[in-house]
Structures are given as structure tokens and as C-alpha cells.
Amino acid sequence: MRLKQQVRFHTSSNMVEKKVTKYLTVYNKAYSDKFPCILTSKKGDHFAFCSLCRSDFAVSHGGRWDVVKHIQTKKHQDNVRCVDANKKLSFCGSASRQEESVTNAECLFTCFVLEHNLPVSCSDHAGLLFRKMFPDSAIAQQFGCARTKTSAIISEMVKTEEEKLVQTLKNGAFSVATYGSNDSDSKLYPVVVSYYSSEEGKVESSVLCVPVLSGDSTGVNIAALVIQSLRSRNIKLQNCISFSTDNAPVMIGLKNGAATHLKKEMPNLFVAGCACHLINLAAEKAAATLPCKVDEILVDIYFYLEKSAKRKDKLKEFQVLHDTDVKKNVKTCLHSLALAREMFVKNAATVVEVKSSRPHEKSGQLDSYRIPKMSKAASSDSQTSVKCSSLKRSSESPVPDSKLTKFHPAQKSGNSSCNLSREERLLMFLTRQLNK
Structure with a gap:
């Protein structure tokens, strides 16, 4: 197809106007049938696009001849040889x-x-x-x-799951939680999001990303890191309805906390401190008022049973007798003390039976144990004397818990000492219902 273009010529003498018709060629679909690598161009009808060379060229003058000239160029021939030399990937097909x-x-x-x-x-x-x-x-x-x-x-x-998660966050409300890691090499702040999953029908929590904070761990930088994590994935900040973190001033401080700077971008943001952190602090203060240290008791029970095969066999017998689960005595880390405490409460009666069934041991009967008399130099220590005397009548009357608050297996004063072995301390502790 050719388009007419009129050209006017002007002479200086008589200014005679002469019209000349010029024809321009446009792209024809037949070019693609003959040469599959030639496609339509986005520049217009007077251009063609070569998929091998990834370039546009004009076809307005010669039409099909322009296409032939392009195919005969060295650049196009080199690209053809490169494509022929490469093998097709098998998984691209069926x-x-x-x-x-x-x-x-x-x-x-x-x-x-x-x-x-x-x-x-x-x-x-x-x-x-x-x-x-x-x-x-x-x-x-x-x-x-x-x-x-x-x-x-x-x-x-990871890419597939992240795309699904991001799409869910774009279409619904969610909350964000973050907390700095204790890694000494880099400052990691995992961004955890909680959202309602329509597929599962419940609220779920997932890790969106684990960015690294560059610079000081200030409230401004932490808030900027969280905002950047959301904006880089084209997630609307308005969909974030709450922010949860620990109760440190750098996180929830009223002046320069991360939550304060987040509220500048999200005015309706609800800030919630870490409930687990508050419960841990309350439990820590409450545990300080107990008559003994629970973790020390659990460790003592472990070593009492671990170092004797006979005691382990006895424990299994009494576990069967008391209709409790027969479980192995395991040394427990501090973060698993809750599980160890539950197992201890369930098996407390069996442990008492194990200790009471061995009368030949010194720790079997506290009635036969006598506290050495204190010297005159130590008589001024009234607290120690009260504790020692209370141990003597422990089998007759209950001992107030305040008297055992700071009890230690070996309290020395002057030249005399008040000593209780591990077995004796355990039996005294286990026989009191209040401690359980």
C-alpha cells in the first residue's frame, strides 16, 4: 500500500506552483508470514520490528525490499547463528x-x-x-x-508464598509486629504480619520479610524500616491497623519511639505492647516471693534421679503404680521450665514415694536429722536460728513460707554450720502441699 504525498516547487521568476506526488509504503502483514521474526512496530505503520535484533527499522521507502535488506545485514545474521546454536529448554514445552x-x-x-x-x-x-x-x-x-x-x-x-501474602495484605486489614534480634553481626528486624485468611477461616501470622537495619537502632530508623518494607511491596499503609512490639522506650516511647513515628504516617494506628513481655515481668516479680527457687528444685530433682539407675527403676515402678505416664528424666533448659514444672507436678507423688521407700538413706527420714547447735558467736543471727529450728519441727507443724524464703543448703556462721543435703531439701519441699 502506498500513500500519496504532495510536494510543491516554487520558482523565483513566475512563481509557478507544481504538484509532485510521493508514495510511502506501510507495513504489510505478509512480511510476518514470509519472515516470522518480523513483527509490527510500535513506532507506526511505516516501521517494522525484528524480534531477533530487538530493533525497529523503516519500511516506508522499499517495503518488502527494506525487510530483505535488514535480514541480509551482518547483525541479523549473527543473531540467527546465535539462536540456532542454542538448544531449546525441554521444560519450556510440554x-x-x-x-x-x-x-x-x-x-x-x-x-x-x-x-x-x-x-x-x-x-x-x-x-x-x-x-x-x-x-x-x-x-x-x-x-x-x-x-x-x-x-x-x-x-x-518463597516468591510464590510472598506473592500470595502480599496480595492478601493489599486487599484487607492487617497488623504488624517487629522486634530487634540479638545477632551481634547485623541488626535484623523481622516484620511479622497478622491477617485474616479467608481460605483457612482464621487469623494467621506470617513473616513478611527480615530486613537489616543500617545505622543506629533508633525509633526513627526502625519506623522507616517498617514503612519501607510495606511500600516496596506496594502495600497500602492505611491497611495496617495496629502495631505490636516490646515495651522498650525505643519502640513505644511517646517522644521518639518507633510507634510514635509510625503514627505520623498512619494516624489511626493502634499500638499494643507485647503482652507476653508484660506477663513475663509479672511472673518474674511473683516468683521472687516464693519460698524457694523453682528452677533450683527442678535441677536438684534431675541430678537426684540421673545419677542412680536404681532410683530410675524405682521411679518407673511408682509411675505405673500411680497410673502416670512413664517418662524419662530430662535435663531442661531455662526456656523449657514450664514443661518441666508440669511434668514435676504430675510426678511429685511418685518422687516422694521413691525417696520414702529408701529408709537406709540418710535423707529418707527428716525426723532422725538433728541440726547442730549454733555457737555463741552466731547466736545474733536470729534469722538463721529460726530457719534451723523450723526444720527440726517440720514433720510436726507447717512451717511458714516466709521462713524458707532464703533457705540455702549450706548456711555457715562462725565455726558451726547448718547443712542439708540435696535429698533432704527435696523431701522437705515435696512433702509440703503448699509448695505444690
């Missing part, structure tokens, strides 16, 4: 059912590694193990998910 089964097996194994928090390096040995375990399986023979592929699959899974 994969067979066998290949899909192998891919599914590799994804399932990657989920297994993530769910059980296994090191990615263990995947280097998985393929060899599966081929030995299942020599007749065609899927096991083609399984090849080592650490490189496992890491790639994990990255794709």
Missing part, C-alpha cells in the same frame, strides 16, 4: 508425565527439608540414597535434587 512425576518428587523432598528444618546440604546425598532404596523406581533413578536445585526450588516457593 513435559511428559514421567518428568512431571520427577519434578513433583523433588518439590515434595524440598518441602520435607523445610518442614523439619534440615540443612540443605543433606540433599546432596538424597538422590544416591533413593536410587539404592528404590532400584526399580524410574522416578528414583531420575531424581537429581542436590543442594543447588533444592535452593532454587526454595527460592521459587
Whole structure:
């Protein structure tokens, strides 16, 4: 197709006007049928686009001849040879059912590694193990998910889950929580979001990202880090309805706290301190008023049973007798004291039976234990004398808890001492219902 274009010529003598018609060629779809790499151009009808060279060229003068000239250029020929030399990826086309089964097996194994928090390096040995375990399986023979592929699959899974999470946050309300890590090398502030999941029908919490804070850990920088984490994913700040963190001044301070700076961007933001932190502080203050230290008692019980096979056997017998679960005595860290305390309360009666069933031990009967007399130099210490005398009549009348608040297994004063062994302290503690 050609378009007419009129051109006027002017002479200086008689100013005679002469009209000349000029024809311009436009792009024709037949070019793509002949040359598949030639496509329409966004510049207009007088241009064509080459998908191999990734460039536009004019076809207004020669039309099809312009296309032929472009194909004969050195640049285009080099691109053609480069494309022919590259092999096509098999997974870009339609994969067979066998290949899909192998891919599914590799994804399932990657989920297994993530769910059980296994090191990615263990995947280097998985393929060899599966081929030995299942020599007749065609899927096991083609399984090849080592650490490189496992890491790639994990990255794709993370992208997919993050896209779903971000899409949910864009369309609904959510809350944000963050807290600084104790990592000495970098300052990590994980951003955790809580939202309502329509699929699960309940409120869920997920880690959105774990950004690294550069600079000082001030309220301004922490607030800017949280805002940047949301804005970089095109999440509306208005959808964030609450902010939760610990009760440190840098987080919820009225002047320069992170919550104060977040409220400048989100005026309707509700700030909630960490309830677990407050409960922990209250429990810590309450535990200081107890007549003994619970953690020390639990440790004493562990060592009392751990160092004797006979006591372990006796414990199992009395656990069966008292119809309680037979469980192993395990040394417990501080963060698991709640679980150890529950197990101790359930098995307190059995432990008392174990100790009472061994009368030949010194700790079996407190009635036969006599506190050494105090010297005159130590008679001024009334608190120690009250504690020692209270132990003597512990089997006759209850001892006020205030008298045992600061009881220690070995209290020395002057040249005399008031000593109680671990077994004696445990029996005294376990036989009192108030302590339980």
C-alpha cells in the first residue's frame, strides 16, 4: 500500500506552483508470514520490528525490499547463528508425565527439608540414597535434587508464598509486629504480619520479610524500616491497623519511639505492647516471693534421679503404680521450665514415694536429722536460728513460707554450720502441699 504525498516547487521568476506526488509504503502483514521474526512496530505503520535484533527499522521507502535488506545485514545474521546454536529448554514445552512425576518428587523432598528444618546440604546425598532404596523406581533413578536445585526450588516457593501474602495484605486489614534480634553481626528486624485468611477461616501470622537495619537502632530508623518494607511491596499503609512490639522506650516511647513515628504516617494506628513481655515481668516479680527457687528444685530433682539407675527403676515402678505416664528424666533448659514444672507436678507423688521407700538413706527420714547447735558467736543471727529450728519441727507443724524464703543448703556462721543435703531439701519441699 502506498500513500500519496504532495510536494510543491516554487520558482523565483513566475512563481509557478507544481504538484509532485510521493508514495510511502506501510507495513504489510505478509512480511510476518514470509519472515516470522518480523513483527509490527510500535513506532507506526511505516516501521517494522525484528524480534531477533530487538530493533525497529523503516519500511516506508522499499517495503518488502527494506525487510530483505535488514535480514541480509551482518547483525541479523549473527543473531540467527546465535539462536540456532542454542538448544531449546525441554521444560519450556510440554513435559511428559514421567518428568512431571520427577519434578513433583523433588518439590515434595524440598518441602520435607523445610518442614523439619534440615540443612540443605543433606540433599546432596538424597538422590544416591533413593536410587539404592528404590532400584526399580524410574522416578528414583531420575531424581537429581542436590543442594543447588533444592535452593532454587526454595527460592521459587518463597516468591510464590510472598506473592500470595502480599496480595492478601493489599486487599484487607492487617497488623504488624517487629522486634530487634540479638545477632551481634547485623541488626535484623523481622516484620511479622497478622491477617485474616479467608481460605483457612482464621487469623494467621506470617513473616513478611527480615530486613537489616543500617545505622543506629533508633525509633526513627526502625519506623522507616517498617514503612519501607510495606511500600516496596506496594502495600497500602492505611491497611495496617495496629502495631505490636516490646515495651522498650525505643519502640513505644511517646517522644521518639518507633510507634510514635509510625503514627505520623498512619494516624489511626493502634499500638499494643507485647503482652507476653508484660506477663513475663509479672511472673518474674511473683516468683521472687516464693519460698524457694523453682528452677533450683527442678535441677536438684534431675541430678537426684540421673545419677542412680536404681532410683530410675524405682521411679518407673511408682509411675505405673500411680497410673502416670512413664517418662524419662530430662535435663531442661531455662526456656523449657514450664514443661518441666508440669511434668514435676504430675510426678511429685511418685518422687516422694521413691525417696520414702529408701529408709537406709540418710535423707529418707527428716525426723532422725538433728541440726547442730549454733555457737555463741552466731547466736545474733536470729534469722538463721529460726530457719534451723523450723526444720527440726517440720514433720510436726507447717512451717511458714516466709521462713524458707532464703533457705540455702549450706548456711555457715562462725565455726558451726547448718547443712542439708540435696535429698533432704527435696523431701522437705515435696512433702509440703503448699509448695505444690
